Amino acid sequence: MPSTGRPDQKPRLYLLGAGVSFPEHLTLRTLDILAACNRICSNLPQSDLDLLPSNLRSKCRSLWSIYQENRNRTENYMDVSQAVLQAADTEPPVAWLTPGHPLIFDSVSQNLLKSGRARGWNVEVEPAISCVDTILAEVGYDPANGLLIYEAYALVMQRLPIIPSSATLLLQPSAFGSDLTHYQSQWAPDLSPLRDYLLRYFNSAHPCAFVRSHSLRGAAPQICWKPLGELASASAQDTAGSTLFVPSAQSAGSAGQQQGAP
Ligand SMILES: C[S@@+](CC[C@H](N)C(=O)[O-])C[C@H]1O[C@@H](n2cnc3c(N)ncnc32)[C@H](O)[C@@H]1O
Structure with missing residues (x-):
């Protein structure tokens, strides 16, 4: 059991x-x-960090260049984690600034939490707005009615359970089937194994949406609806940076309006 750090x-x-x-x-x-931090390490590109006020900008270090294209994602994450740990060792306090919520689908944050606390450091996690929040806002869905959240490829590989009476969010459909980093190239995933897995629970007319919430500088949100049977026809543009929203079986027929389906 790793140490939980020293909260004092x-x-x-x-x-x-x-x-x-x-x-x-x-x-x-x-x-x-x-x-209050001496150094701000981030995986946001420098062009984003340049939007910060000058007192913060001068302390920023974008680690974006460490993420090498077509390299195993885990290796990239390990190298970025090492760079942040080194900064926290030499110039504390240090901030790791990462998109969305720091502990929602963020391997670097998980590495830092474990490694920092194993060193006896006090590592503090601050909540933030996640794509989970923004997607629910885009599709108008209240998770009081049930919500499962999975990584799309893990769902299929680990045969994780779907509850058809709940809605499901599947993150990273754009990386489905690949362990490599594809930030720059227009790599298109083959989503047919995902379609076939979901067809065990829903019929082929069941509507699903690739949702991309507005992100930088007011870029328009995108909600691309497809019947489940046509999921694999999604283009790289439909899937890039998106999350797949799968409404519950009960609501899919009537709840088009409630959940934003066409
Ligand atoms: C590595 S995870 C990071 C999630 C992030 N920590 C958060 O809390 O939003 C990246 C995945 O989050 C989802 N995501 C990130 N930004 C999004 C956006 N603007 N709209 C929809 N989904 C998004 C996508 O599924 C993407 O593949």
Whole structure:
């Protein structure tokens, strides 16, 4: 069992979320912490970090260049984690600023939380707006009616259970079937195994939506509806940066309006 760090010590490392639409989703608390840190390490590109006020900008270090295209994602994450740990070692307190919520589908944050606490550091996690929040807003769905959240490829590979009476969010459909980093290339996943897995639970007319919430500088949100049977015809443009929203079986017929289906 790793140490949970020393809560009586000042944090040496903060795990912070940039929200989905940057910089407008930054919370006041996150801005205060950024101001108090000696170094801000981030996987946001430099062009995004340049939108921060000058007192923060001067402390920023974009680690974007460490993410090498067509390289195993885990290896990229390990190298980025090492760079942040090194900064926290030499110039604390340090902030790790990452898209969305820092602990929602973020392997680097998980590495930092475990490694930092194993070193006896106080590592503080601050909540932030996630794509889970923005997608629910885009499709108008209240998770009081049930919500499953999975990584799309893990769902199929691990045969994870779907509950048809609940809605499901499947993250990273754009990386389905690949362990490599595809940030720059227009790599199109083969979604037929995902379609076939979902067809065990829903009929082929069941509507599903690739949702991309508005992110940087007010780019328009995109909701691309497809019947489940046609899921594999989605283009790289439909899937890029998106999450797949699968409404519940009960609501799919009548709930088009409630859940934003056509
Ligand atoms: C590595 S995860 C990071 C999630 C992030 N930590 C968060 O809380 O939003 C990346 C995945 O989040 C989802 N995602 C990120 N930004 C999104 C957006 N603007 N609209 C829809 N989904 C998004 C996509 O499924 C994408 O493949």
